[in-house]
Amino acid sequence: MANLTVKKQVLKPFTLKAKKIMEKYLAKVEVDISDYTFAANYIWLANSSGFYAVINKCFCLFVMTGGELTMLLPPLGKKKNTTKAIIKCFGIMNANNSSPYYARIDYVQSSMLEEFIKDTDEGESIFEMLEHYLVEKKLVDYVYNVESLIKLNGNNYHTKRTEINKFVKSYPEHMIETLDTTKHKEGILNLFNKWVSDRVKYMPKEEAEVFLEGIHQERHAIKQMLKHYEQLGLIGLVIYIDDEIKGFTVGEQINADTATVIIEKTDFEILGCAQYIFREFSKNLQEHFGINYINVGDDMGFENLRKVKMSYRPYRLVPKYTIYQK
Template identity: 30%
Template sequence: MWRKLNNVKYAIFDDTLIIEKNEEGKETFYAQPFGYNKERLTELVETLKTRNQNYTDREYLFGDVDEEFLNDLKKYTDYKIEAIEDVDDFEYVYSINDLIELRGKKYHGKKNHFNSFNKSYSYEIKTLDNEKVIKDCLTLLHKWHDEVAVTVDKEMLMEIDAIKDLCGELHYFDLKSIAIYVDGNLAGFAVGEKVNDKMAVIHVERGEIAYKGIYSFLNRIFLMESFSDIELVNRQEDTGNEGLRKAKQSYHPVKMVKKYLVKVI
């Protein structure tokens, strides 16, 4: 989705997927490798360090690194490892059962918002499986950006192209989707996928706030319809956006997936 924003490149080395990306404020780095051999980690790191000698915009060797890979670097190599918590990139993980049941005082407000939408509107649930629905989603996105463009960051401004690409390839990636219509008008939509037997991830979620309670309704219904058999859902990072951070915290994550920027010396 974000290949244009981050100038994403990839290579296969020693049966390991290497992704190179650039993020504003972090320069260019390699994301956590996929399928790496722990016993040959030194060889992989040395190859990347050698490649980086030709560049000057590489303060960190790795980014988007979780604690497991960080520990492997420390255990299986002899390099000096300097890791910095990338707080804005921490991922929010929630109990799907909690977000479906909305039990207890801490979810009282969310449940009220859900009930408000459910009682106030005549709605229809669809999926993003045809050009008309996808066009409506992109129209809603453009409207949202026109209203809040002055307050969003570069990533948010590029998401229309990213989501347009994604919507055109839902079948290829086996993604789940939902679109909520009220009286024939799109009120909100979301796209996500099942990562494994325990985890789902939400890639996109957008609602028209003129419909009171749309986000609470969208969140709960999507999980009920597509991911009720899974334990956890990853709703990704807040990118340092205070409004987004407050919204994600209000759903009470059960854990945060820490991410690190790593220097290897």
């Protein structure tokens, strides 16, 4: 993969070699948003589309889509350096893009946003900054208390307990194993193929066509996850029923007491499997990694996914913003 040079700024390909560099700068910021990890971005980025540079002492991650540059994250670094870095990054995107309207910075957490819109070193006021930039609240990350996910106490979790109990009763011979890519790769890919087939089966034709267009990226992400599992420092479980993998979940630790779920899939025909593996993953994270909170990411704007994530009664919702140019 070749470097990309824009406005005399060299942007390097976002490969595994960037892991140590990105994590060095991640250590300078306090975050519990699921998007702020190397693994999550590396897994989901398509081949050859990610680029990075260190700008004004900040790690800056860009993505190229249809020839236009955007940023997947705000510049990562000490707060005193981020505002200048943001302005420089918009300059780079503008120099590359066919229109300034394409330039944007996604997944900006509120603390970084506050730093950006307050008075700058150049004396520019908040009103002058917002004259040039538009800040829009987008999605929220759903963060849960691990203890609540394990115990599932109270009426709010009655349905979850019932589904898990039915699963355990229906499949007493099920087995949970720590994910091993050598042993489990084929079974995970087979389950994913079945999951896609089952989803399409019950969709209207027009919805299925849109769904299949996006499934290529998810298949790529799972293959990336399996190929670089150990290097990325991931944590995962699989569930077996009758010698077949019927569910898997993969996540990572994002700070001292918070972990995130990156990818999870279960067989639709196995009722209660999704609820059961989520609880077991929560137990595993608490017991072996001392995790107190789990961030399951956002709902991508899908109403059904929002309902599922809200049904687990989030401990908190973490807003994420996008910065545009006016």
